[in-house]
Amino acid sequence: MARTHPNGPRPTHMTAGRIGLYAFLVIAALFFLLPLYAMIVTSLKTMDEIRLGRIFALPETLDISAWITAWSGACMGTVCVGIRTGFWNSFAITVPSVALSVFIGAVNGYALSLWRPRGASVLFGLLMAGGLIPYQIFLYPMVRAMANIDLYNSLAGIILVHVIFGLPLVTLLFRNYFVSVPEELCKAARVDGAGFWRIFFEIMLPMAVPMIVVVSMLQFTGIWNDFLLGLVFAGRDNLPMTVQLNNIVNTTMGERTYNVNMAATILTAIVPLAIYFLSGRWFVRGIAAGAVKG
Amino acid sequence: MQSAVSIKDLKIAYGDHTVIEKMSIDIAPREFLVLLGPSGCGKSTLLNAIAGLQDITGGEIWISGKNVTWDEPKDRGIGMVFQSYALYPRMSVRKNLSFGLRVAGLPKAEIEARVARTAALLHLDKLLDRRPAELSGGQRQRVAIGRALVREVDVFLFDEPLSNLDAKLRNELRVEIKKLHQSLGNTMIYVTHDQIEALTLADRIAIMRDGVIQQLASPAEIYHRPANLFVAGFIGAPAMNFIEGRIDRSNGSPVFLCNGLAVDLSGYSFQAAAAEGPATLGFRPEHLVLDGAAGGLPSISSRVSVVEPMGSDAVLWFDWAGQSLSLRLMGDVTLQSGDALAPGLDITKASLFGADGSRL
Numbered sequence: 001m002a003r004t005h006p007n008g009p010r011p012t013h014m015t016a017g018r019i020g021l022y023a024f025l026v027i028a029a030l031f032f033l034l035p036l037y038a039m040i041v042t043s044l045k046t047m048d049e050i051r052l053g054r055i056f057a058l059p060e061t062l063d064i065s066a067w068i069t070a071w072s073g074a075c076m077g078t079v080c081v082g083i084r085t086g087f088w089n090s091f092a093i094t095v096p097s098v099a100l101s102v103f104i105g106a107v108n109g110y111a112l113s114l115w116r117p118r119g120a121s122v123l124f125g126l127l128m129a130g131g132l133i134p135y136q137i138f139l140y141p142m143v144r145a146m147a148n149i150d151l152y153n154s155l156a157g158i159i160l161v162h163v164i165f166g167l168p169l170v171t172l173l174f175r176n177y178f179v180s181v182p183e184e185l186c187k188a189a190r191v192d193g194a195g196f197w198r199i200f201f202e203i204m205l206p207m208a209v210p211m212i213v214v215v216s217m218l219q220f221t222g223i224w225n226d227f228l229l230g231l232v233f234a235g236r237d238n239l240p241m242t243v244q245l246n247n248i249v250n251t252t253m254g255e256r257t258y259n260v261n262m263a264a265t266i267l268t269a270i271v272p273l274a275i276y277f278l279s280g281r282w283f284v285r286g287i288a289a290g291a292v293k294g
Numbered sequence: 295m296q297s298a299v300s301i302k303d304l305k306i307a308y309g310d311h312t313v314i315e316k317m318s319i320d321i322a323p324r325e326f327l328v329l330l331g332p333s334g335c336g337k338s339t340l341l342n343a344i345a346g347l348q349d350i351t352g353g354e355i356w357i358s359g360k361n362v363t364w365d366e367p368k369d370r371g372i373g374m375v376f377q378s379y380a381l382y383p384r385m386s387v388r389k390n391l392s393f394g395l396r397v398a399g400l401p402k403a404e405i406e407a408r409v410a411r412t413a414a415l416l417h418l419d420k421l422l423d424r425r426p427a428e429l430s431g432g433q434r435q436r437v438a439i440g441r442a443l444v445r446e447v448d449v450f451l452f453d454e455p456l457s458n459l460d461a462k463l464r465n466e467l468r469v470e471i472k473k474l475h476q477s478l479g480n481t482m483i484y485v486t487h488d489q490i491e492a493l494t495l496a497d498r499i500a501i502m503r504d505g506v507i508q509q510l511a512s513p514a515e516i517y518h519r520p521a522n523l524f525v526a527g528f529i530g531a532p533a534m535n536f537i538e539g540r541i542d543r544s545n546g547s548p549v550f551l552c553n554g555l556a557v558d559l560s561g562y563s564f565q566a567a568a569a570e571g572p573a574t575l576g577f578r579p580e581h582l583v584l585d586g587a588a589g590g591l592p593s594i595s596s597r598v599s600v601v602e603p604m605g606s607d608a609v610l611w612f613d614w615a616g617q618s619l620s621l622r623l624m625g626d627v628t629l630q631s632g633d634a635l636a637p638g639l640d641i642t643k644a645s646l647f648g649a650d651g652s653r654l
């Protein structure tokens with residue numbers, strides 16, 4: 001047969017390289033999904049079944065009692081109320097922390113992108129350095145400072161700590177985004193009579209929606225997953241879910257209830273997971289947003 | 295009469311780098327002034343300073359009889375159009391147009407009336423609910439112009455408004471801008487580095503170089519009587535021909551001598567009495583007459599090297615005294631490369647420049 005005359009869409013060929021690539025991707029995906037799979041099946045088994053030791057086997061009967069226990073009956077030390085208080089505590093900590101840090105970071109980033117006084121780059125570098133120093137170094141001084149302003153062991157205290165530690169990264173991301181906005185846009189708005197806040201709220205923020213989404217997601221997962229700061233600053237009544245999960249898993253009276261532990265762990269992880277699943281599109285868009293001008 | 299815009303001893307510097315040094319211009323009401331110059335000469339800087347978007351180092355800026363040197367952009371009574379359109383990306387065309395009016399707190403009915411009027415003027419009526427991303431380049435630029443017009447101010451500043459558009463659209467919008475100026479009668483300051491735009495639109499052109507105005511005059515004056523070599527070489531396409539030689543007046547009347555060519559300068563109108571010394575003779579391609587000897591003009595004999603037909607006219611290139619000169623002919627040309635020619639030079643239309651580059 002003569003060579004095909006090129007016409008219409010180019011045919012796609014499955015080459016050996018391509019098959020290898022897909023195989024690798026599938027295997028890698030399975031490798032990362034395996035622990036999740038093991039957790040889910042274990043959480044749905046009874047303890048009798050778990051004792052058989054076949055961790056990858058499907059459960060014989062679906063038993064959701066471990067989930068109910070994890071949510072409302074698992075014991076931390078002597079208190080047996082499940083992980084739900086931690087769940088609500090985590091929301092109470094995360095939502096205001098994310099909102100505040102994203103808003104303040106956006107204002108900071110906007111201001112830094114706009115005005116470049118002498119030494120702005122030094123200031124900026126310092127800010128970044130602040131974001132890179134390990135938390136542990138700040139812990140003790142921070143505890144003292146919080147105690148001094150009467151915010152230690154309080155919800156407001158832990159929110160403040162999260163906002164402070166989140167700001168460097170959030171500011172950096174917003175600053176880099178706003179720097180890419182054409183200068184003439186600001187000039188046009190100034191000719192139209194808009195001031196700092198008006199330009200921020202009516203022109204910059206609406207443009208930065210993809211960035212806001214990405215930064216909010218990063219902050220949300222970071223703060224939701226935080227353990228150390230919550231443990232140190234939140235106080236007994238406001239412990240986040242991660243800390244309570246640890247307490248449940250480490251409370252051993254008699255046999256370890258693996259099914260409850262797995263269910264509690266999945267419950268703790270489900271919120272950030274859901275966020276990524278539901279807003280993956282926005283996430284990708286926001287990552288690429290640096291290049292988007294209109 | 296009071297000036298619409300008046301700039302007095304303006305100085306602008308970025309740190310140690312002085313962009314504009316002691317500039318003064320008066321712009322009359324209803325005048326269309328074009329700032330023309332090569333890239334980096336300070337045109338945008340000057341325009342931004344007039345708008346109040348650029349800090350100045352010294353001098354004063356007056357608009358409509360008021361000293362606005364320290365005023366905010368919005369209080370200067372100006373509207374501005376930017377090269378990159380700078381439309382607010384998340385707002386509809388309607389919102390873009392009305393933004394400034396909303397900021398100023400005008401009553402709703404007034405805003406709507408003004409937006410409707412501007413939209414009608416610029417044929418934007420059907421586009422009012424679109425976002426900038428959904429418009430073509432020409433439509434975006436019209437919205438940008440509309441955003442300046444809707445402010446209903448006396449002075450409009452345009453910073454290379456057409457330079458992002460393709461050639462055809464440019465020509466269309468250029469005509470629209472001219473019509474707009476004729477019907478509105480506002481003062482316009484228009485930056486460009488397109489000389490066709492400058493020559494067609496301007497009442498007066500200010501040619502700038504390194505922050506200094508080289509010549510401020512009508513387009514005809516700039517084209518026919520350039521004040522110095524820079525202006526002469528900057529305006530016109532193909533560029534003016536230059537030949538270097540010297541002025542000799544040993545026979546009484548001045549003569550330009552170069553490479554065996556002697557051009558009698560008695561027909562040239564000197565700015566001051568002609569002095570002997572080195573000089574440059576400049577003449578535009580269309581000021582060479584193909585059949586020089588017949589008209590009794592001093593002629594340059596050579597051979598055609600390249601013919602560039604351009605439809606309505608054609609440009610012939612030929613070499614003489616080691617440089618490439620050009621000649622413009624109207625209509626179709628039968629000459630081909632290699633043919634002999636001896637074009638004549640009409641000295642009454644030529645320009646002479648002294649050793650320092652300024653017009654003699």
Ligand SMILES: Nc1ncnc2c1ncn2[C@@H]1O[C@H](COP(=O)(O)OP(=O)(O)OP(=O)(O)O)[C@@H](O)[C@H]1O
Pocket residue numbers: 308311313331332333334335336337338339340487
């Ligand atoms: N922010 C700045 N800091 C330092 N120098 C600057 C700054 N902005 C502009 N300049 C300098 O000022 C000079 C004039 O710039 P300007 O933008 O006014 O040029 P222009 O005539 O508008 O050029 P173009 O035709 O390319 O737009 C240039 O030499 C430029 O390098």
Ligand SMILES: [Mg+2]
Pocket residue numbers: 337338339
């Ligand atoms: Mg410019």
